[in-house]
Amino acid sequence: MTDHLVLDGVTRRFGSHTALDDVSFTLAAGSICGLLGRNGAGKTTLLSLIAGQDLPSAGTIHVNGHSPFEHAPTLAGINLVRDNQRYPDDFTVGNVLSIAPRFLPHWDADFAKRLVAGFRVPLNQSVKKFSRGQLSAVAIVLGLASRAPLTLMDEPYLGLDVNARRYFHEALVRDVAEHPRTVILSTHHVEESESLFDRVLIVDSGRILLNADIDEIPEIAFTVSGRDDAIRELTAGLDVLRLHTVPGLASATIRGSADDAFLVRAEAVGARIQGVSVADLVTAFGSESAAEAVAA
Amino acid sequence: MTVLGTPAQTRTPEASDVTSNFNSSSSSTKGPAMNPVLAVTQLHLTRKRMTFGVPVLYVGVVAVLSILISLIAWRAGSQPGSTGWIVSSRSNPGLVWALGGFLGYMGVSSTATTFRFAITLGATRRAFTLGTLLWNLVIASYLAVVLTVLAALELATNHWFVGFYIFDIAILGNGNLPATFAIVLLGVLAMLTVAGVFGAAWIRFSNRGPILLGIGIGLVIVVAVLILVPQAAQIVAAFEPWWLAIAAGVAIIAASLGSWRLLRRAIIR
Numbered sequence: 001m002t003d004h005l006v007l008d009g010v011t012r013r014f015g016s017h018t019a020l021d022d023v024s025f026t027l028a029a030g031s032i033c034g035l036l037g038r039n040g041a042g043k044t045t046l047l048s049l050i051a052g053q054d055l056p057s058a059g060t061i062h063v064n065g066h067s068p069f070e071h072a073p074t075l076a077g078i079n080l081v082r083d084n085q086r087y088p089d090d091f092t093v094g095n096v097l098s099i100a101p102r103f104l105p106h107w108d109a110d111f112a113k114r115l116v117a118g119f120r121v122p123l124n125q126s127v128k129k130f131s132r133g134q135l136s137a138v139a140i141v142l143g144l145a146s147r148a149p150l151t152l153m154d155e156p157y158l159g160l161d162v163n164a165r166r167y168f169h170e171a172l173v174r175d176v177a178e179h180p181r182t183v184i185l186s187t188h189h190v191e192e193s194e195s196l197f198d199r200v201l202i203v204d205s206g207r208i209l210l211n212a213d214i215d216e217i218p219e220i221a222f223t224v225s226g227r228d229d230a231i232r233e234l235t236a237g238l239d240v241l242r243l244h245t246v247p248g249l250a251s252a253t254i255r256g257s258a259d260d261a262f263l264v265r266a267e268a269v270g271a272r273i274q275g276v277s278v279a280d281l282v283t284a285f286g287s288e289s290a291a292e293a294v295a296a
Numbered sequence: 297m298t299v300l301g302t303p304a305q306t307r308t309p310e311a312s313d314v315t316s317n318f319n320s321s322s323s324s325t326k327g328p329a330m331n332p333v334l335a336v337t338q339l340h341l342t343r344k345r346m347t348f349g350v351p352v353l354y355v356g357v358v359a360v361l362s363i364l365i366s367l368i369a370w371r372a373g374s375q376p377g378s379t380g381w382i383v384s385s386r387s388n389p390g391l392v393w394a395l396g397g398f399l400g401y402m403g404v405s406s407t408a409t410t411f412r413f414a415i416t417l418g419a420t421r422r423a424f425t426l427g428t429l430l431w432n433l434v435i436a437s438y439l440a441v442v443l444t445v446l447a448a449l450e451l452a453t454n455h456w457f458v459g460f461y462i463f464d465i466a467i468l469g470n471g472n473l474p475a476t477f478a479i480v481l482l483g484v485l486a487m488l489t490v491a492g493v494f495g496a497a498w499i500r501f502s503n504r505g506p507i508l509l510g511i512g513i514g515l516v517i518v519v520a521v522l523i524l525v526p527q528a529a530q531i532v533a534a535f536e537p538w539w540l541a542i543a544a545g546v547a548i549i550a551a552s553l554g555s556w557r558l559l560r561r562a563i564i565r
Binding site for chain 2: 048053054055070071072075076078079080081082084085086087088089090091095098099100102103104142
């Protein structure tokens with residue numbers, strides 16, 4: 001696969017605040033990548049830089065070999081609609097649909113109309129008067145119908161009801177299958193979206209904590225749960241990403257995979273071992289202990 | 297929920313499919329995207345009522361108010377066609393205040409509310425600045441034609457058959473139609489671009505941007521006045537109207553460059 005997105009040592013500072021800190025990764029063309037992390041982790045800043053809507057304080061970003069910032073041919077192939085996207089005064093969805101093809105060379109007008117109908121978005125009402133869910137629907141219409149080779153979606157689910165979220169999933173899967181492109185999707189709805197991803201990036205405090213193929217997830221960590229004292233003894237000296245306790249019981253997410261010796265010890269103390277989901281990993285990496293582990 | 301169509305035959309996207317799409321338009325698109333500068337102009341023109349309707353509405357309101365004021369003056373004893381009537385009617389600055397205020401708002405809002413969406417659609421900052429300048433030129437040309445035609449009608453009807461001076465006024469060139477066209481074209485373009493740079497300053501530096509820009513421009517004007525005031529009498533004596541055209545041209549170019557410089561590093565939030 002071709003790496004058409006390459007970030008090398010990207011740092012973005014806003015005054016004294018470092019939103020992204022020395023971020024480097026590559027992404028192959030055709031990937032659907034989940035960009036995951038807590039609020040304020042740096043996800044939107046990262047998307048903004050990739051979309052050429054901002055410049056890094058240090059480092060380089062290349063999309064198909066070009067820096068996207070102010071490079072019109074590259075920008076024509078990228079689409080990022082923000083979660084707080086603003087529209088010109090009195091703009092309607094009809095206006096959005098009429099102007100989008102002037103800018104977006106891959107725009108599919110028929111698909112856009114089907115999506116608008118599917119999300120039941122009013123065509124002639126001012127976007128300013130839309131609910132949070134309707135605004136998200138407009139952003140999804142723009143993102144999907146743009147058919148941009150690099151489609152970036154920033155929290156597309158905000159305010160969407162369960163039917164609309166399911167509709168979005170179906171539309172995304174079908175359309176990407178028919179019209180291959182790279183998608184980076186930032187979301188907090190990790191469990192719902194997990195099945196979409198072939199790759200996940202977990203960001204926290206401006207740093208990439210995990211960049212992995214979805215198939216690699218079971219090898220990255222596992223969870224062991226049981227009696228509090230037994231779990232603490234069992235996990236002593238291991239790389240504990242997260243330890244969750246309730247009176248008498250504990251559950252620990254451990255980096256790496258459980259070897260035979262560990263399995264025997266766990267069985268002896270009645271502890272249960274499970275694989276981790278992407279959501280578990282996001283929680284584990286976002287917890288205080290993980291932050292400390294990374295810092296260490 | 298509507299059905300999206302028959303389920304696609306799922307296949308793994310090929311990297312070459314994606315990268316080759318990067319510099320070509322999809323076959324499902326009705327046509328290639330237009331020139332980015334023209335696309336930005338088209339984006340502004342999407343707001344047709346704002347572009348073509350509201351400015352003319354302001355002209356109409358000023359015209360009606362001017363007629364009402366003329367009627368009051370007439371009832372008060374002033375005679376249409378008299379020297380005093382003509383001089384006072386032609387000194388009416390209402391059009392500048394009414395239209396100028398609206399154009400200021402229009403210039404600020406066109407940049408402040410459209411920039412983010414244009415960038416989302418993939419416009420470069422340079423294309424946005426040039427496309428907005430072109431849209432400003434469209435409005436200026438449109439208003440120049442409208443006001444020149446109205447002034448021509450006023451002259452052709454001997455001031456609306458009763459001696460009302462609505463468009464044959466000093467600020468529009470005292471009935472000199474080429475001058476009317478040039479004054480409106482350059483005046484409107486200058487107002488929109490200068491207002492636009494304030495919108496750009498707001499995008500770049502938030503609330504403090506327009507304040508600092510206003511203070512800066514004010515300081516430049518005060519310093520210029522301080523330097524030139526000893527020669528004020530000679531300057532007034534030597535004044536030529538084309539000086540204003542040059543000043544408008546300088547303001548338009550400076551404001552456009554300023555907008556581009558401010559927007560070039562503006563952060564989209």
